[in-house]
Amino acid sequence: MEVTNNYIVIKSHINGSPKESDFETKSEILALSVDLGSNEIIVKNLYVSIDPYQINRMKSKSSSQKASSFAVAVVVGQVIDAYGVGKVLASANPEFEKGDLVVGLITWGEYSVLKGDYMLRKLDPLGFPLSYQVGILGFSGLTAYAGFFEVCKPKKGEKVFVSAASGSVGNLVGQYAKLFGCHVVGCAGSKEKVAFLKEKLGFDDAFNYKEETDLKATLTKYFPDGIDIYFDNVGAEMLEAAVANMKISGRVAVCGVMAEYTDAGKRAAPDMLDVVYKRITIRGFLAADHYNVYEDFISTTVDHLQTGSIQAIEDISTGVDSIPKAFIGLFHGDNIGKKIVKIADE
Amino acid sequence: MEVTNNYIVIKSHINGSPKESDFETKSEILALSVDLGSNEIIVKNLYVSIDPYQINRMKSKSSSQKASSFAVAVVVGQVIDAYGVGKVLASANPEFEKGDLVVGLITWGEYSVLKGDYMLRKLDPLGFPLSYQVGILGFSGLTAYAGFFEVCKPKKGEKVFVSAASGSVGNLVGQYAKLFGCHVVGCAGSKEKVAFLKEKLGFDDAFNYKEETDLKATLTKYFPDGIDIYFDNVGAEMLEAAVANMKISGRVAVCGVMAEYTDAGKRAAPDMLDVVYKRITIRGFLAADHYNVYEDFISTTVDHLQTGSIQAIEDISTGVDSIPKAFIGLFHGDNIGKKIVKIADE
Structure with a gap:
């Protein structure tokens, strides 16, 4: 045939x-x-x-x-x-x-x-x-789960910022972080997405980065006491602004660099004085290195799906x-x- | 009186x-x-x-x-x-x-x-x-020891690059790394310092960064198979060049940002695509967070001083x-x- x-x-x-x-x-x-x-x-x-x-x-x-x-x-x-x-x-x-x-x-x-x-x-x-x-049960899910739990090593109550928060990985990071007991703020690129994050996914807050002119000040507004964890999907100015707002021992998981993929000249230049004085860790990762958590990821996510506490x-x-x-x-x-x-x- | x-x-x-x-x-x-x-x-x-x-x-x-x-x-x-x-x-x-x-x-x-x-x-x-x-037995020593062993987590045989390698911390990082069994290359700012690193401190190699026009190519020459560990004392262009030359799972310990201390406009913009694809960790640290290794640091360093295997x-x-x-x-x-x-x- x-x-x-x-x-x-x-x-x-x-x-x-x-x-x-x-x-x-x-x-x-x-x-x-x-x-x-x-x-x-x-x-x-x-x-x-x-x-x-x-x-x-x-x-x-x-x-x-x-x-x-x-x-x-x-x-x-x-x-x-x-x-x-x-x-x-x-x-x-x-x-x-x-x-x-x-x-x-x-x-x-x-x-x-x-x-x-x-x-x-x-x-x-x-x-x-x-x-x-x-x-949610594939690579995007594993990326979010391993990136958040293995790379960011969250503690309950920590303040988490997610960029591209309505994207394939970001929305799941936010949902996992909320289920784990963190305070979660996301950014996205439209009013509709921001409303979606807050109303449908239970993010504590969210903002439209396209409406902001000073990202550093914006993040200070949403995180007056600083950011513990930044799950970075975009790089560039957002990474710089996040580093400026990190708390001591803050962790940045670099999952993707969306803002730089199609513009090779665009770069993030986080202030390394912040990185030293605040003992910040910036770590890139790929989900494929974290198959050790695959079974945890599947069982946890399936449980949440069955109880309706996470959404695909x-x-x-x-x-x-x-x-x-x-x-x-x-x-x-x-x-x-x-x-x-x-x-x-x- | x-x-x-x-x-x-x-x-x-x-x-x-x-x-x-x-x-x-x-x-x-x-x-x-x-x-x-x-x-x-x-x-x-x-x-x-x-x-x-x-x-x-x-x-x-x-x-x-x-x-x-x-x-x-x-x-x-x-x-x-x-x-x-x-x-x-x-x-x-x-x-x-x-x-x-x-x-x-x-x-x-x-x-x-x-x-x-x-x-x-x-x-x-x-x-x-x-x-x-x-x-050597004070804060500079603790910074070098904790930064190298706790932050960089070296393995024997790994390739280590140290900037400001003839400085207070850098020279000790290089000496610890050699004693631990790593391959160590340092950079410094004069011919005299380069000779000192190679001839007096036993660095595997060293170069004068002031004589180099393309730091990225220079590091590729000294590390044809890539860098496992970069102990960063300077930030700026050297950090960018090192990140471009890191191996998979490479670690950057950011100890200081000498090149940026007196020039607030100067920044490092490492390529975050490298950070993601090579799963690089960039981590700032202060020695004061690592008193847990203080006794190890003193006993190890005193032993090395007594046997003449490390120099102050x-x-x-x-x-x-x-x-x-x-x-x-x-x-x-x-x-x-x-x-x-x-x-x-x-």
């Missing part, structure tokens, strides 16, 4: 903000069969994750040397791998059978042909929608062709919560 | 680099007697420590708000407290007797009149010169009037090792 596989590629390397003309949809005829003796798997993609960090893989080599030395660069005109959920259609790997639901690195396409070393595991949805496996915030588009727009929208703040593209029904 | 006490004061707040005209010597007649019932102590100062961080206490309030909220500001025209060694001349505190050698916060003067809460303890020189108590590098001027020049010289790289002023013989 054969199918047509539509998949997304970049037409050239992307430096600066991505735009629709940077992408195109390619088609191929795909035979749904695998060579016995290979460990090939063909997966029908159901949900794929849309993440800002992918932009770092799409830059030209010179401008992304650092990023690409840690993450495999996206090749112009070739399939782009991404986290997602799918269903096995054919498998030469005895660990997977036709019909298995799987989660891991699939592709920004309708089907994934996985060969060699791939990162995939069988999936038990635990009664939750499959999309949860891409967001999703922003789902439909169809492979919607991927470029969904991705570009991340850089314009279009999404609230986890951006996901639903490729197909199960 | 009365003595004349000469002591150093600032004539006005200092913003930017200090110069001799910022200081003056004042004199007072001092009766060597204390009120019974007070806990007053009068100390004859023997050696005082000359440290760059004092500049942060001398700035005008507006420009040093942060620093002065953690360290007591120096008051124009008044005695300046500083770490040092002295001998008790009179004491109303039963814990101290006339003739006791003491170490702690004394003054940039010939005599210290200590009242209220003071930070002082009796001293056993352990057979070493008294000046060692100001440097001192740069000693004589006389209270030499304090301003000694202090100003710190910002011009005049000293090799710990800058100390000997005030008087025992």
